[in-house]
Amino acid sequence: MKKYQIRTYEIKPHQLRILEEVKKLPRKNLHYVTGQQSNKHPNLTLREMKKFIRRTMVKYIRELNLNYHQGMENELLKFYCVFETTKDFFHSQHQNSIVDENVEMGIHFHLFLSSPDNYPWVCFPQLFHNLFTELTSLRHKKRCLSELDYRKVEDLEMDFILYHTKQFMYRPSAEMVLKNL
Numbered sequence: 001m002k003k004y005q006i007r008t009y010e011i012k013p014h015q016l017r018i019l020e021e022v023k024k025l026p027r028k029n030l031h032y033v034t035g036q037q038s039n040k041h042p043n044l045t046l047r048e049m050k051k052f053i054r055r056t057m058v059k060y061i062r063e064l065n066l067n068y069h070q071g072m073e074n075e076l077l078k079f080y081c082v083f084e085t086t087k088d089f090f091h092s093q094h095q096n097s098i099v100d101e102n103v104e105m106g107i108h109f110h111l112f113l114s115s116p117d118n119y120p121w122v123c124f125p126q127l128f129h130n131l132f133t134e135l136t137s138l139r140h141k142k143r144c145l146s147e148l149d150y151r152k153v154e155d156l157e158m159d160f161i162l163y164h165t166k167q168f169m170y171r172p173s174a175e176m177v178l179k180n181l
Contacts, residue, residue: 015165021181022080022161026114031124033111033150035135041143044135046083046107050178052134053081053111057180059134060127074180076119077127081111081178082164110164112153124150 037043044052061073085107115122128150136142 011162011165015162018080018082018165018177019158019161021179022112023156024181025078025080025112026116027153027156028114028117029120029122029124030112030114030153030156031128031150032153033113033128033131034109034147035111035145036108036147037144038146040146042141043107043144044138044141046175048138048141049083049107049109049135050081052137053079053109053131053178056127056131056134060122060130064121075116077113077115077122077180079111079113079178079180081109083107083109083176083178084164124152 035049057073057077057079061076062068065072065076113124113127132145132148135145135148138144
């Protein structure tokens with residue numbers, strides 16, 4: 001018997017689209033990566049995070065395949081990444097009063113990553129290591145991460161996906177999504 005959370009807001013059509021897109025990812029090799037930035041050290045911008053995630057995919061496939069051609073990473077790796085801010089920052093943007101004057105934006109990400117069944121040579125531990133290397137590659141932001149973790153996803157439940165759309169409850173936010181579907 002599946003356990004479902006009680007939601008305090010109505011699921012909007014754009015959130016359901018995210019659900020459907022994530023569900024399109026190949027399931028056999030599906031992995032879930034989370035990255036949280038440090039609140040004690042200089043952080044990456046949203047633009048830098050997107051650039052380093054994409055660069056990781058390109059470099060990995062380029063090194064893996066001698067017959068690399070531009071865009072091959074989009075054929076061999078499928079992903080959907082949702083960026084979020086801290087809960088306090090999110091609430092401060094949707095209230096008339098200031099929650100805290102020192103509220104931090106705290107951008108972090110949730111990356112659903114997979115490879116098609118017909119391409120089983122992707123080594124996800126190596127890809128994860130490469131992602132860590134890219135995200136910490138800027139000399140002045142080497143300690144930007146407080147947490148980076150990944151795990152293989154065996155069962156992808158609707159509530160788990162929808163949980164990562166909660167910050168889109170008021171409106172869609174294309175700048176807070178990175179995907180290659």
